Amino acid sequence: MFKIxxxxxxxxxxxVVKEGLKTITAASEATGLQFCTETFDVSGSxxxxxxxxxxxxxxxxxxxxxxxxLRAFDAIYLGAxxxxxxxxxxxxxxxxxxxxxxxxxxxxxxxxxxxxGVHTPLADKKPHNIDFIVIRENTEDLYCGKGGVMRQGTDxxxxxxxxxxxxxxxxxxxxxxxxxxxxxxxxxYPGRLTLVHKTNVLTHCGGTWYRAFNEIGEADYPDxxxxxxxxxxxxxxxxxxxxxxxxxxxxxxxxxxxxxLGAAIAGGMGMAASGxxxxxxxxxxxxxxxxxxGSAPDIAGQNKANPMAAILSAAMMLTETxxxxxxxTSIDAGKKIESAVIQTCPRFAGQRMxxxxxxxxxxxxxxxxxxxx
Ligand code: IPM
Ligand code: MG
Numbered sequence: 001m002f003k004i005x006x007x008x009x010x011x012x013x014x015x016v017v018k019e020g021l022k023t024i025t026a027a028s029e030a031t032g033l034q035f036c037t038e039t040f041d042v043s044g045s046x047x048x049x050x051x052x053x054x055x056x057x058x059x060x061x062x063x064x065x066x067x068x069x070l071r072a073f074d075a076i077y078l079g080a081x082x083x084x085x086x087x088x089x090x091x092x093x094x095x096x097x098x099x100x101x102x103x104x105x106x107x108x109x110x111x112x113x114x115x116x117g118v119h120t121p122l123a124d125k126k127p128h129n130i131d132f133i134v135i136r137e138n139t140e141d142l143y144c145g146k147g148g149v150m151r152q153g154t155d156x157x158x159x160x161x162x163x164x165x166x167x168x169x170x171x172x173x174x175x176x177x178x179x180x181x182x183x184x185x186x187x188x189y190p191g192r193l194t195l196v197h198k199t200n201v202l203t204h205c206g207g208t209w210y211r212a213f214n215e216i217g218e219a220d221y222p223d224x225x226x227x228x229x230x231x232x233x234x235x236x237x238x239x240x241x242x243x244x245x246x247x248x249x250x251x252x253x254x255x256x257x258x259x260x261l262g263a264a265i266a267g268g269m270g271m272a273a274s275g276x277x278x279x280x281x282x283x284x285x286x287x288x289x290x291x292x293x294g295s296a297p298d299i300a301g302q303n304k305a306n307p308m309a310a311i312l313s314a315a316m317m318l319t320e321t322x323x324x325x326x327x328x329t330s331i332d333a334g335k336k337i338e339s340a341v342i343q344t345c346p347r348f349a350g351q352r353m354x355x356x357x358x359x360x361x362x363x364x365x366x367x368x369x370x371x372x373x
Pocket of ligand 2: 260
């Protein structure tokens with residue numbers, strides 16, 4: 001039984017998650033996957049309803065007990081958490097980053113894959129030119145919150161925010177990335193892993209990454225081609241020759257930035273899926289899947305949001321957690337959902353993927369229908 005914890009969250013989050021669940025139900029009927037769900041009421045709205053201060057973190061957005069309860073599930077399926085009345089940072093740190101860190105979800109997986117029929121702003125680029133996957137380290141780097149501020153509000157204000165790279169954290173991320181590259185090679189991809197950093201300036205952290213990358217690659221992955229790009233050059237290549245990428249491995253902060261660029265070239269936020277993974281099946285952890293987009297309060301409740309990013313995240317949930325657990329039925333169900341999305345996109349050719357002509361629920365129905373065919 002595949003146990004899914006649902007956090008619909010705010011704004012359009014619950015609407016798109018509902019469509020994701022529709023496709024999971026269709027895929028379970030098609031494959032025999034057994035699943036169950038339990039909904040967790042965690043959101044910016046609840047934070048406010050419980051008396052949380054909208055200007056500063058005052059009460060937990062998610063409690064320790066809730067986080068511990070989540071560990072009992074096979075996966076967390078998250079819509080979006082974000083509220084226009086709550087100051088930036090409170091929900092991001094109180095929920096998203098807290099879950100990533102507390103559950104040690106050290107991989108952030110973000111495919112950049114242009115589907116047939118989906119518009120890209122890159123002239124002359126076709127689906128076969130834009131098809132790579134970014135593996136972003138998810139628990140270290142500038143996201144550790146190391147540093148502080150002194151003499152705040154004076155002319156002598158000083159602030160620091162330190163980049164952190166541990167050999168342990170870097171190595172486990174690199175090994176996962178090499179393994180993914182190797183698996184993709186069996187699927188016909190070139191078998192090339194590109195490390196993205198800024199080793200010419202960030203010599204300390206960059207050195208740790210670069211040495212580990214080459215040592216591990218040479219010792220244990222001689223079949224995988226290694227490449228390296230500075231992050232600024234990577235942005236340029238993503239816009240000019242994205243076909244050079246197969247698998248990218250990148251530290252947290254640069255990964256945050258390049259994956260928004262990746263989303264932009266592959267159809268935008270209506271299409272971008274992501275997973276926060278702890279790939280170690282023996283860890284007392286659980287992986288979390290979410291569309292990259294936010295809660296879009298301006299269109300909430302109007303049945304207008306494109307649920308494809310959430311549906312692709314549901315597909316990723318079944319495929320990747322299926323891989324972690326060694327559950328073939330779940331992998332099959334995830335692939336069925338992904339292929340139904342791929343078959344559905346061409347009918348929206350020429351449209352903007354963040355504002356489709358069909359409603360949220362119609363798109364969910366279309367994709368669920370394709371799965372059932
Ligand atoms: C993302 C987001 C988050 C991040 C924010 C909301 C904390 O931008 O998932 O990419 O920076 O990781
Ligand atoms: Mg981001």
